[in-house]
Amino acid sequence: MTNGNATALACRDISVNYGVVAALADVSVDFAEGMIHAVVGQNGAGKTTFARVAAGIVHPDKGTVEIGGKPVPVGNVGRARSAGIEIVHQSFALPPSFTVAEAMEFGAEGRGALYSRRDLERRWTRHLDALGVRVKPRERIRDLPVETQQAVEIARALVTDAKVLILDEPTAVLSPSGIDNLFERLKVMQANGVTIILILHKIREVLSIADTVTVLRGGKLVEGPTLTTEIDAPRLAASIIGTTADGLSDTDRDALVGAAEEDDDGTETAAASVAAGPAILDMRGISTRPDPEGPALVDVALRVGRGEIVGIAGVEGNGQRTLVRALSHLADITAGTVELSGIEVTHQPLSDRRANGLRVIPFERNSEGLSLSSTLWENWAARSLLRDGVLRLISPAKIRKACSAALKVWDVRFSTPNQPAGSLSGGNAQKLILAREVDEDATLIIAAQPTRGLDVGATAFVWRSLREARARGCGILLISSDLDELFDISDRVVVMLGGRVNGEFSRPYHLGEVGAAMTGADR
Amino acid sequence: MDDTIIAILRSGTPLIYVTLAGVLAQRSGIWHLGLEGLMIIGACAAVLGVVQSGSILVGLGIGIVLCVLASALLWFVIEKLRANPIIAGLGLTGLGLGGTDLAVQAIYGSQASVNAPFGLPRLGPAFGQYGVLSILVVLMPVFVIAVWVLTRRTRWGLQLAASGEHPFAARSVGVNPARMRLIALCLGGVLCALGGAELSMGSLQIFAYGMTAGRGFMAFAAVIFGGGNPLGATGAAFFFAIVGALGIRAQLLFGERVPPDFLLALPYIATVIGVWISGKLRGGAKAAASFGELKDY
Numbered sequence: 001m002t003n004g005n006a007t008a009l010a011c012r013d014i015s016v017n018y019g020v021v022a023a024l025a026d027v028s029v030d031f032a033e034g035m036i037h038a039v040v041g042q043n044g045a046g047k048t049t050f051a052r053v054a055a056g057i058v059h060p061d062k063g064t065v066e067i068g069g070k071p072v073p074v075g076n077v078g079r080a081r082s083a084g085i086e087i088v089h090q091s092f093a094l095p096p097s098f099t100v101a102e103a104m105e106f107g108a109e110g111r112g113a114l115y116s117r118r119d120l121e122r123r124w125t126r127h128l129d130a131l132g133v134r135v136k137p138r139e140r141i142r143d144l145p146v147e148t149q150q151a152v153e154i155a156r157a158l159v160t161d162a163k164v165l166i167l168d169e170p171t172a173v174l175s176p177s178g179i180d181n182l183f184e185r186l187k188v189m190q191a192n193g194v195t196i197i198l199i200l201h202k203i204r205e206v207l208s209i210a211d212t213v214t215v216l217r218g219g220k221l222v223e224g225p226t227l228t229t230e231i232d233a234p235r236l237a238a239s240i241i242g243t244t245a246d247g248l249s250d251t252d253r254d255a256l257v258g259a260a261e262e263d264d265d266g267t268e269t270a271a272a273s274v275a276a277g278p279a280i281l282d283m284r285g286i287s288t289r290p291d292p293e294g295p296a297l298v299d300v301a302l303r304v305g306r307g308e309i310v311g312i313a314g315v316e317g318n319g320q321r322t323l324v325r326a327l328s329h330l331a332d333i334t335a336g337t338v339e340l341s342g343i344e345v346t347h348q349p350l351s352d353r354r355a356n357g358l359r360v361i362p363f364e365r366n367s368e369g370l371s372l373s374s375t376l377w378e379n380w381a382a383r384s385l386l387r388d389g390v391l392r393l394i395s396p397a398k399i400r401k402a403c404s405a406a407l408k409v410w411d412v413r414f415s416t417p418n419q420p421a422g423s424l425s426g427g428n429a430q431k432l433i434l435a436r437e438v439d440e441d442a443t444l445i446i447a448a449q450p451t452r453g454l455d456v457g458a459t460a461f462v463w464r465s466l467r468e469a470r471a472r473g474c475g476i477l478l479i480s481s482d483l484d485e486l487f488d489i490s491d492r493v494v495v496m497l498g499g500r501v502n503g504e505f506s507r508p509y510h511l512g513e514v515g516a517a518m519t520g521a522d523r
Numbered sequence: 524m525d526d527t528i529i530a531i532l533r534s535g536t537p538l539i540y541v542t543l544a545g546v547l548a549q550r551s552g553i554w555h556l557g558l559e560g561l562m563i564i565g566a567c568a569a570v571l572g573v574v575q576s577g578s579i580l581v582g583l584g585i586g587i588v589l590c591v592l593a594s595a596l597l598w599f600v601i602e603k604l605r606a607n608p609i610i611a612g613l614g615l616t617g618l619g620l621g622g623t624d625l626a627v628q629a630i631y632g633s634q635a636s637v638n639a640p641f642g643l644p645r646l647g648p649a650f651g652q653y654g655v656l657s658i659l660v661v662l663m664p665v666f667v668i669a670v671w672v673l674t675r676r677t678r679w680g681l682q683l684a685a686s687g688e689h690p691f692a693a694r695s696v697g698v699n700p701a702r703m704r705l706i707a708l709c710l711g712g713v714l715c716a717l718g719g720a721e722l723s724m725g726s727l728q729i730f731a732y733g734m735t736a737g738r739g740f741m742a743f744a745a746v747i748f749g750g751g752n753p754l755g756a757t758g759a760a761f762f763f764a765i766v767g768a769l770g771i772r773a774q775l776l777f778g779e780r781v782p783p784d785f786l787l788a789l790p791y792i793a794t795v796i797g798v799w800i801s802g803k804l805r806g807g808a809k810a811a812a813s814f815g816e817l818k819d820y
């Protein structure tokens with residue numbers, strides 16, 4: 001346990017229930033002053049809820065919070081902030097249309113009722129300079145690259161005299177070198193006396209930065225705060241995953257919690273590559289018009305063979321979404337050709353491409369993948385209904401029956417095929433999409449962030465499904481921002497940067513090399 | 524020329540007050556389609572208040588109180604009952620149009636209009652031709668500047684914008700987006716009451732059923748045109764007023780050759796074209812996609 005130091009943040013018996021689900025159950029934890037603390041756990045373990053309770057954003061059903069030894073009323077952001085606690089959210093919380101200076105100002109306290117643009121910029125330039133954030137105060141948040149956006153967000157959190165800074169999964173959107181920069185910055189802040197609480201889910205990161213680690217599992221405290229010098233990766237992995245992960249291979253287990261040592265990567269042969277056969281997907285020199293969803297593709301060449309999983313790595317917003325849109329005939333292709341199993345489909349509509357075996361597991365399962373207000377059977381049958389033509393008569397009873405059978409095979413937990421898709425949990429919703437997209441006629445499956453936000457069991461299920469599809473001879477394009485996931489299941493990894501392909505890697509993967517390609521540091 | 528300027532100021536001023544109310548609501552994240560209803564409540568209350576009490580201040584005061592109450596009701600329905608803001612706003616417009624008619628019928632029987640003994644204070648003969656302009660016309664630029672400063676040059680304005688654009692961000696710094704919306708709507712209620720009063724008591728001294736004639740919707744169009752900037756929205760409202768004044772001019776000149784209905788419809792046509800252009804300029808489809816739904820936080 002931590003020793004001697006005064007307590008910066010103390011939480012007592014915190015319980016939060018969302019409906020009948022307990023997000024946190026009687027969590028009590030003390031964080032010592034002046035240290036970097038990590039809070040880890042799988043998705044759904046309650047980490048974010050815990051951070052939000054501490055910051056006053058979520059009102060707990062039970063429990064108390066003390067900051068610097070003084071009790072603070074729970075569920076009150078204003079009081080929590082004046083007591084010195086600030087939070088940086090995982091998906092950033094700055095209005096996209098604001099300029100950097102405005103983003104600093106809107107959460108500031110104290111003087112400054114009226115301002116001119118110039119005053120505002122001068123005031124905050126100094127603050128940003130002091131934190132080493134290089135950005136023009138006049139730039140808009142939406143135009144900033146993610147790494148700068150995060151730095152601005154941290155600067156925003158430090159406009160007041162913060163004593164405790166909580167960062168919710170700050171590394172999820174960063175490249176490996178971005179993570180190094182972030183950790184440098186946090187160490188400087190720690191030296192200045194700020195207590196830092198990091199919500200993380202990679203063991204590698206925990207062990208490299210944190211002084212103590214606290215593990216949450218299923219809303220309960222299972223470990224900590226324990227000094228990181230007194231715990232090792234295997235024990236931490238066991239503590240995070242618990243006993244629910246039976247049947248996982250060691251490499252999958254390491255990938256899930258980010259525990260793999262870089263040097264071991266070369267020896268991972270569990271997922272032996274199938275010999276790449278003839279091309280399922282052949283993109284040559286593809287360029288697109290600029291797209292509101294991300295940068296345009298520039299001269300992208302990409303080949304996916306039979307029985308091959310090709311991973312797409314890259315910091316978010318470097319053309320991955322445009323790539324999926326181009327393959328789905330949603331982006332305007334200005335140059336180049338796309339071939340599916342040898343048939344050119346560059347200007348074919350999506351329905352023709354689907355007839356050629358293209359399947360898409362989209363980025364946003366709730367808005368692009370499913371119609372949440374439609375029933376399970378409607379969502380499930382959408383593919384075949386479109387294929388058979390809209391004027392053909394259908395028998396809902398038959399579809400419902402087939403749907404029930406299919407969803408059972410895919411292990412979707414549901415009560416009736418008539419329930420709306422919105423009533424499914426994230427993991428079950430993703431399985432419903434898999435049940436629709438991964439069929440026997442599929443030849444190329446595009447899986448965009450298929451495991452984001454899923455718990456251990458569902459993540460392992462998705463990986464297994466993709467591997468089974470590969471074994472059947474499907475080509476799979478896996479887009480992920482989780483390098484551990486890509487390294488674990490991809491036969492090759494292609495890095496995208498600014499809409500271009502910036503490097504291709506095969507096993508054994510080296511985090512440093514792939515990371516350098518993600519930021520362009522190799523040039 | 525002076526006539527035309529006076530005509531533009533007279534028809535533009537009520538529109539601008541109401542437009543400012545729409546801008547405040549839009550900054551807070553609500554597309555306000557109740558402007559028409561609030562405006563007619565303000566117009567009706569001013570006339571009826573003056574007729575009943577003999578005091579212009581009482582007339583304005585009643586208008587302001589009623590419009591603020593109606594705005595608070597709109598907020599309650601949107602924020603607490605989670606109604607769709609577009610539908611709720613249209614409901615408020617219906618309430619205003621129907622309620623004012625009912626009030627007139629209840630008090631004066633089946634009368635189509637109510638005349639007031641006097642109107643808003645005017646500038647007076649010292650200003651020559653411009654002496655016919657009311658005090659609210661003179662104050663209009665003050666309100667425009669005040670709303671601009673409040674929304675674009677204060678921390679409060681940034682917090683209001685954050686409440687509209689990214690309520691979770693606002694909440695994360697301790698701002699209550701629901702309260703910001705209430706304040707924005709109620710301030711808008713005051714502005715709508717003034718705009719309505721200028722309409723019925725500024726140049727005329729009469730309340731007639733349905734006399735707002737879609738000006739609230741025109742103001743809404745000006746809000747879209749202005750893209751959240753009070754100055755841009757004011758400019759758009761002015762533009763609509765200019766087209767209206769030219770329409771009346773044109774009626775005098777070409778009334779025999781062109782149907783007068785067409786000339787009277789000019790401001791509305793200009794509104795449609797204006798909204799179309801602003802949609803082209805800043806991606807209307809995207810705005811329409813998020814249209815109406817209150818963002819969650």
